[in-house]
Amino acid sequence: METISANKSHHGTQYVCSHPSIATKTEMLFSVFVPHGDGPFPVLWYLSGLTCSHANVTEKGEYRKACAEHGIIFVAPDTSPRGESVANGETYSMGQGASFYIDATQAPWKEHFQMKSYVENELPELVAREFLMADTSRQGITGHSMGGHGALMIGLRNPGKFRSISAFAPITSPMNCPWGEAALSSYLGGDQAAWAEYDSCELIKKGATPDALLIDQGLADEFLSEQLKPNLLEEACKDTNINLRLRRHEGYDHSYYFISTFLTDHIEWHSKRLLAQS
Secondary structure, eight states: OEEEEEEEETTEEEEEEEEEOTTTSSEEEEEEEEOSSSOOEEEEEEEOOTTOOHHHHHHHOOOHHHHHHHTOEEEEEOSSOOSTTSOOOSSTTSBTTBOTTOBOOSTTTTTTOBHHHIIIIIHHHHHHHHOTTEEEEEEEEEEBTHHHHHHHHHHHHOTTTEEEEEEESOOOOGGGSHHHHHHHHHHHOSOHHHHHTTOHHHHHHTTOOOSOEEEEEETTOTTIIIIIOHHHHHHHHHHHTOOEEEEEETTOOSSHHHHHHHHHHHHHHHHHHHHTTO
């Protein structure tokens, strides 16, 4: 691992790092905020949305004060592999910056687009090895839009690894929206049974049972009705008696103005669940 930058903030340190990834076969960037002290600190993962990288939340998220107060390490991976040798799509919702956090099985994507494995396994192992104050037995996960889909999906698939799950304006059912249908068909082929393994609503219907979910959604979000469809997640949770707290906010859009307003709430929500595990 190489440290690209390290800046003091709220008595802790904000790092930006890079490393050669085995999963993606590319150099990957990620950011880590570490509170002051020796720890051990639980880890909260943040997965970003379409067209974004680690930098968006790192620069706009306004999370460091809350993480410092609650004693939480905050890790933000990139949204996809990148580079001249990496396949790319013709639109912003496919290819670089748009991995949907899945392990692709179809050419030309499968060589590098192995982001589920990267987020579930490789990067947590690296963080645990390089940041000895990180307690990866206590991990939570959150994210925005495509990253909200990733947080829900990866959290639901790994209940023993990610103990708290939340999201901002998530794509709740990629099988049932234009962004998701295009990505899943390209990355995974035409078998919809394979798609269902990456769809949070389908995972819940098949028996995923998180203790609780926290979702924030802006009602002025331009993607709300066509792409995000929080009602589908609401219905899936109601049918299976999952404790879903879905907060709808008048006037808020899809931007980091929205995310930064409520990210402190999510950090506090995760801290209660992660710190209770110690």
